[in-house]
Amino acid sequence: MDFNDTPEEAEFRAEARAFLEKHLEPKTSSGVRRERGEDFLRRAKDWQALKADNKFAQITWPKEWGGRGGTAMQNVIWGQEEAKFDAPTGPFAIGLGMCIPTVIAFGSDEHKQRYVKKALRGEEIWCQLFSEPAAGSDVAGVKTRAVKDGDEWVINGQKVWTSGAHYSDYGILLTRTDPKAPKHKGLTMFIVDMKQAGVEARPIHQASGGREFNEVYFSDVRIPDSDRLGEVGQGWKVAIVTLMNERLAVGGSPGPDWSEIMDYAREAGTLSDSDFRQTLADWYIAAQGYKLTKFRTQTALSRGETPGPENSIGKIITANQLQDICNSAIEMQGHYGLMTDEERMPADGLFQQSFMWAPGLRIAGGTDEILKNIIAERVLELPQDVRVDKDVPFDELKQG
Amino acid sequence: MNFDFSEDQKFLRSEARKFLEAQCTSQHVREVLDDEARSHHEGVWNKIVEMGWLGTAIPEEHGGLGLGMLELCVIAEEMGRTLAPVPFSSSVYLFAEALKLAGSDAQKSTLLAKVASGEVIGCLALSEGPGEPDPAKLSVTFDGATLSGTKLPVTDGDIATHAVVLAKEGTGASLVLVDLGQDSVTRQPVKTLEPTRSHAEIRFDGAKAERLGNAGDGARLLEEVLDRAAVLFAFEQLGGASRAQEMATDYAKERHAFGRPIGGNQAIKHKLAEMYVKNEVARSNCYYGAWAVSTDAAELPEAAAAARIASSEAFWFASKENIQTHGGMGFTWEVDCHLFYRRAKLLAVQIGSPKHWKEKLVRALEMKNAA
Known part of the structure; x- marks a missing residue:
């Protein structure tokens, strides 16, 4: 070794x-x-x-x-x-990590000639338009409608949590083309020009106070049939390819870790607290566990092997740990730790900022619960959840 | 980046697994469990001796195979999977490693080859009462030639031929080497939560003994011995945790309730996913410990502690939730779940409980940060 x-x-x-x-x-x-x-x-x-x-x-x-x-x-x-x-690097991660690989897999030669190199050079930015207000973890439940009209499709509906929609030039858009078919079977994927009339991106005011994501409204937007990705009704198959790439695109340390709270505790004079020391050990071990697991993955890559499923543990560990560490730091700071006033906040607000960001991290890109389902079903090969909506026409499903 | 075992080491693992799955089944473990008179499984032990595994990390000049700590880690994981009811950890991870680290040339020449051949079975005697043994408050004393006092409990203390004992000497503590075959040593088996591994009370009444390492150096030497042993214990625990996870997962697929496998319910699926996460965290920390112990890295104290804690907690979680997943069946004597639950507890407290190791870990991180 x-x-x-x-x-x-x-x-x-x-x-x-x-x-x-x-x-x-x-x-x-x-x-x-x-x-x-x-x-x-x-x-x-x-x-x-x-x-x-x-x-x-x-x-x-x-x-x-x-x-x-x-x-x-x-x-x-x-x-x-x-x-x-x-x-x-931020603005290109989704386009190059998820959208363009989907265009390469399902687009025509013309699409590839037209879009791939411009995206690669950063001349055009892409976004991913899947999630909707009523389709989050269950993303196959999208309602945004695409109705065929001659050689075109007419799009009406709403997407949500779309990173970078306001500065994107193009997007890949998951729509419902057949509401009479069961949930997964009535979907179709398109390339959409985000700068055209009828597309409106509005920032979402997040619980954290920031406005980093958007909701996107489509009102009678027209897309030529030639900008369809995959067959009509095969949108789910296309979406799976996009989402497989998502897990490769996600990564990175999201905020303060065990060493930063240890430094803070030392300065604050609370590092001798035995309860804190026990918890600090837990954070160190989980963070090391994740870091070292990535080393195991890299070893497999370095040997030209396909990595095992061990990397699927990543976001469950990091998102929860971030939330825990920020919570503990603020409790250590006591009443003082509430302050986010720039002049007065302790430790430059390191823990306060991530405290409000952490709940979103536990949801984005697969909630803790969905990730546990993925580990259980794909790694441990346990039975799939009951899916009562599987064979029911979409327009007969209960909504809410 | 090469953070994995080599092809040769993986081959050793698969051979060890095949061997133990055939030669050390749960039936063998139960033969010890159900017979109070048996301290260990002689048949399994003799076969392990024949395989030469006791000498895996003992140098060839001392009669061992002269392989390394990585190979011993591989074997430890497999021993853990099968809950081998033998004194391997006492003799190899603790006794032989203490000799290798602190023994004089004469002590090594006399004893290591016999450990490798199984003629000598060693153990480590630390505990005297409730809580972690404190080198500053020991009741067992060494006067430079003889040993007096009582150690309780000592894992494998009734079958061992020799012991390394932590004893008070003057105002400090020393590690002391003692032959347990003398009249001045009295041994009484004691019952524990883990009947497939034997335990004893050992009383020394002026037993002849010799120092291992320097006088007063016992606490420091013990730390070093336990850092090395902690990595090997962690691999045994990892093996047990992995097996318990497999048992729970297999059962969740087979057992039907409410018309379908119980493993289709999220309460079970998510529990098993959490088990998987804990086991992967433990595995990665164990590999880092293996790297540190095999290269004598400066990072060994924190690497060993992290491996030890992660594995203790992974095995605890997997063993208790394995019973829970099995439901009522899991609470019967005949189903193996409780064997893992029992072994998990023994291995978690034998060389210091998680709380103790967490404090050691944070101290190591502080030292590193201060340096």
Whole structure:
């Protein structure tokens, strides 16, 4: 056992690092920075184009689509190195991680020629339009309607929790085309131009106070049939491919961890509290467990093997731990810990900000409960949940 | 990145699993469970001796196989899966490792080869009363030549031929090596929650003994011995936790209630998913402990503690929820669930309970942070 790169991996890491050092500043703070606005978007697009020109944009994509044709392990190495720098990567994660792979899998040659390279260079940004107010964990329950009218489809409905909808150029849109068919069988997927009339993105005012997500309204929006992805009624099959890619795209440490609360406790003089020390040990072990499990996954990738299911434990651990750590820190701070006033908040508000973000993290990209179902059904091969709506026409299902 | 066992080590694992599944079944474990007179399973023990596993991490010059700690970790996990009713952990993880770490050349030459051949069975005697043994408050004393006082309970204390004893010497504590075959040593078997592993009270009345390491160095040496042993114990616990998870999962697929398998209900599915998460966290921490102990890394104290705690808690959760998943059947003597529940508790308290190791872990993190 060792934690070293192979000579080939070390060579790639050095190459990646040299490129990053030449163009970016190292990251200075571990705090969560949520940059927004036009300047950030401009900077992000420039960085993406530079990456694409130097074959660092999508490491594992084939060269014909502008990728590097590299290995999964090189992709991990690139991710590790880029994370050490102040790289503006956020706006492209969903498009390149989820939407474009779906376009490559189900789109026509014209689609691929038209969209893939522009997305890769950051010239066009994509969003994913699946979730709806009545279709979250049960995303196959979408109601947004697509009705055929000649060579076009007419779209009416509402999507929700759409990251980046307000600055996106295109989206992939899951619609219901046949309400008489059972839930999973009446769906169809489209590419939609987000800048056209009838598409309206409105920011959601989140419980955390921020406005990072959107709801998107479609009012008589017209999509040519040629922008359909997959067959009519096969939208669920297409969506599965998108969602499989989601789990590869998610990752990263979301906020303060055991070491930051340990530092804080030391400064505050509470590190000697024996209850706190016991809990601190639990956090350390769970965080190490997740980090080391990723090392096991990387080992499999490095050996050219397919990783096992062990990585599915990630978000269950990290999201719950973030919430716990912030809660404990605020309780340690006592009444003082309530303050979010910029002049007065303790530890620069490190724990307060993530305290309000953590509930969302436990829901986004698969709730704790859905993730446990996934582990139980796909890893442990336990029976699927009862699905009473499976064979019932969608328009006869109870709604609410 | 190479954070996994090698092909050779995986081969050893599959051979060990095949061997133990055939030679150490739950029937063998039950033969010890149901017979109060039996301290361990001689048949299983003799076969393990023949396999040479006792000498896995003992150097060839001392009659061992001269493999490494990684190979011993692999075997430990498999021993844990089958709840082997033998004094392997006492003799190999504790006694032999203490000798390797603190023994003089003469002590090693005399004893290690005999541990490897099974002629000597060693144990470690720490506990004297409720709570974690405190090196500053020991009642067993060593005067430089003889040992006096009582240790209770000592795992495998009735079948062992030799013991390493933590004893008071002057104002400090020392590790002391003692032959248990003397008249001045009295041993009385004691009943415990875990009847498939034997325990004894050992009374020393001026027994002849010799120091292991330097006078007054006992507490420090013991920490080092236990850091190494903790990784091996953690692998045994991981093996038990994995097996308990498999039992619970298999049963949840077979057992029908309300017209379908109970494993189709989220209350069961989510419990088993949590078990899986805890076991994976334990496995990853165990691998890190294996790396640290096999390379004598400076990170060993925190790596060993993390492996030990994660595995103790994973085995506890898996063993208790395995019974719960089995329902009433799980509470019968005939179904194996309680064997895992019993073993989980023994392994969790034998060399320090999770609370003790959590405090050790945080102390190690503080030292690291201060350095």
